[in-house]
Amino acid sequence: MLTTLTTHTKSSKPSEVFTNGAIAGLLTKMSNTTSETTNEKMSRQRKSSPSVEEAISGGNSCGGGPLKKGPWTSAEDALLVDYVSKHGEGNWNAVQKHSGLSRCGKSCRLRWANHLRPDLKKGSFTPEEERTIIELHAKMGNKWARMAAELPGRTDNEIKNYWNTRIKRLQRAGLPIYPPEICVQAMNESQQSQDMGPCRTGEKRRPDSSQENDFDINEPVFENIALNQGLLSCPSTVLDISFSSIIDEAVNSSHTLGFMIPATHTHTYLQVMDTPFCCSIGSSSNTLPSFDQYEDDSYGKLGQTFWSSSPCEADLSMNNTSTVGVLFGSHAPINGNSCSSEPFSVARKSELPSLQYSSSHGGSWEKLSSSLPSIESVDTLIQTPLTEQTQSGCPSERSSGLLEAIVYESESLKNSKNDSYPRISETSIVADDVVESSHETIHGAKWAACGDPISPLSHSAASVFFDYTPISGSSSDDPHSAETMPGCKVDPEAINRVSPESSRKETASLQSEYLRPDVLLDSYWSGHGVRFDKDRSIVAGMGQLLGDDLICEYRQVDALTSESNLSFGPASSSPAWDHTPAAYRLSDHWVPF
DNA sequence: AAGACCTTCAACCGCATTCTC
DNA sequence: AGAGAATGCGGTTGAAGGTCT
Known part of the structure; x- marks a missing residue:
């Protein structure tokens, strides 16, 4: 939305030269321009604009009196434009003397730079500009002026406002700010x-010298990254990103400087990008591929998982803590405790991707719930206090979220009636054993290092993946298929280190299962006694509780995927999604009831 | 219909840096 | 070299319009 005042300059062609002594003409022009603005803007203009005479006379005192503040009037604009046309830019403090404006030099400079400059580009940011802003911000952080220098016709204030509103939006939605590929790109450049x-x-x-180099990274932004560069050995590792970990780390980094990811909903960052970002790790950011580029390749398979709305996200669903921390500039890698990334649980919970029911899933409420990080800081909309139960018995306390509360209640009710579902402790024993045995040895597999019980180690839920996975090409007979899933690589060594005592089969299962966020969620749900064939109401309730945000996000994703011919569902084309979150997740594309 | 709440953006403020004398 | 002015920059604020309830 352009303000009234900005529309004044909009009418001024970039090449337009303000002739000396053209105040009257300018005023006429401005008057005409104003008449072209919207009613609201006119109204606002009227409210905020004294008469021309008033402005020229200084409004409230000229010559030694207090300088005027507040919105600029068209008359003041005319005076300033006239002054600049006569004297050029600079020497702003002289404006007051020579033009009669009762504005301080700073105000004049700002007004000129942000609104009156003839070369300003008006209107909302184009998708290309938005992408550029994101890239630049990944590189520079909050260096608005430098970013503006990269965007001709745009002002730092404009960019700053855009970014701030975008940040707010993302934070509310619990979305990552940066597309992963941009994070990778920026990180690589930093490296x-x-x-x-x-x-x-x-x-x-x-400051000025830095402008010579586009890659002059805002130091604090990548300082932490640098600390972890040893972990980022090669581009391939970039692909080995655990979605959960990345979110964990991202949330951990949410308190860092500019390079942060407030939370999760990685799949929905598409929503705010306007331009569909795809993971172009290793490629130029200027040639970000479109989704459909991945449709036929292995990425597309990953993209078929609802969770992985993009190859990037597929990548993110992989487990590689090394990259995670690096990518998102988190301090988490520094503290080496991904379990501290509680805030992520929101994301996990709210994301709740394609849940594919597996009756074979056992789980532990305690373990699983504890494995779900909390939302402490990110999404205030879905926060919920910790429950005693969820906090207990976990090395790294994790808070309970709304979903967990619901599930917990569900489980309580269910347990009161029926105790037929597997008890968690039974399966969590395995998880604990494995996790404990791996604690000291794992560095890269943070989920194990933190004893993250949500990891597939906690149960043998391979059947979920193999029986229910809609991922084409991933043979249900091949427990190692996940390894072969491009972008879904999990460092086998890490896995092996995680569970040296575990059988290869289990390891393979773990590998593949852990790659599946939906499986994780499935295990989570089923571990809490939620059976989707019986507890639809619960899930539906969750969908309602998750609220419109998710719905909107899914809509956006749907729209984007429709545009890009990318399908997230197992059926390559599933345009008619039920957009209610619960229904979506339980749609026939995924869970045939 | 009205009030509450949210979003957007222009403008201000304070600080840092650069320039000028 | 140092002081003061000028300029640049980033964070914050407040007003206005829009949306929601």
């Missing part, structure tokens, strides 16, 4: 920068 020269980090640089 290159560090490789190229010493002391880039911590080296105080003059």
Whole structure:
């Protein structure tokens, strides 16, 4: 939305030259322009604009009196434009003297720079500009002026406002701010920068000199990344990103500087991107591929999982803590405790992807719920207090979210009636054993390192993946198929280290299962005694509780996928989704009731 | 219909940096 | 070299319009 005042300059062609002494003409022009604005803007203009005479006379005092503040009037704009046309930019403090404006120099400069400059581009940001902003922000952080320098016709204020509103939106939605590929790109560039020269980090640089280099990363942003570069050995590892971990880390990093991911809903970052971002790890950010590029390749298979709305997200569903922390500039890698990433649970919970029922799933409420991180900071909309139960018995306390509360209640009710479902402790024993045995050895497999009980180690739910996975090409007979899923690689070594005592089969199962967020969720749900064939009301209730945000997000994703011919469902084309979250997740594409 | 709440954006403020004398 | 002015930058605020209840 353009404000009234900005529309004044909009009418001014970039090449338009303000002739000397053209105030009257300008005023006429502006008057005409104003008449072209919307009624609201006119109304606002009238409210905020004194008469021209008033403005020229200084409004409230000229010559030594207090300088005027507040919205600029068209008359003031005309005066300023006239002044600049005569004297050029700069020497802003002289404006008051020479033009009669009762504005301080800073205000004049700001007004000129943000609204009156003839070369300003008006209107909302184009998708290309938005993408550029995101990329630049990934590189620079909150260096609005430098970002504006990369976007001709755009002002730092404009970019800043755009970014802030975007951030708010993302935070509300619990979405990551940066598309993963941009994170990777920025990180790679940062790494290159560090490789190229010493002391880039911590080296105080003059602001102007930094403009010479697009890759001049905002130091604090990637400082943490640099600490973990040893973990980012090769581009392939970039693909080995655990979605949960990445979110964990992302949430952990939500308190960091600019390079943060407030939360989760990775699949829905598409919504805010306007331009569908795809994972272009290793490729130029300027040539971000479209979704359909992945449709036929292995990525597309991953993309078929609802969770993985993009190859990036598929990548994110992989487990690789090394990259995770690096990618998102989290301090989590520093503290080495991904379990501290409680905030992520929101995301997990709210994301709740294609749940595919598996009756074979046992689970532990305690373990699983505890494995679900809490939302402490990210999505205030879905926060819920911890429950005693969820906090107990977990090395890293995890808070309970709304969903968990619901599920817990569901389980309580269910347990009161029926105790036929597997008890958690039975399966959690295995998980604990495995996890404990791996605690000291795992560095890369953070889920194990944190004893994350949500990991597939906690049960043998391979059947979920193999029996229910809609992923084409991933043979249900091949427990290792996940390994072969492009972008879904989990470091086998890490896995093996995680569970040295475990059988290969179990390891394979773990590998594949852990790659499946939906499986994880399934295990989560089923572990809580939620059977989707019987507890639809519960799930539906959850969908309602999850609220419109999810619905909207799914709609957006749906729209995007429709546009890009990308299907998230197992059926390659499933345009008619039921957009209610619960129904969506339980849609026939996924869970045939 | 009205009030509450949310979103957006122009403008301000304070601080840092650069420039000028 | 140092002081003061000028400029630049980023964070924050408040008003206005829009949306929701």
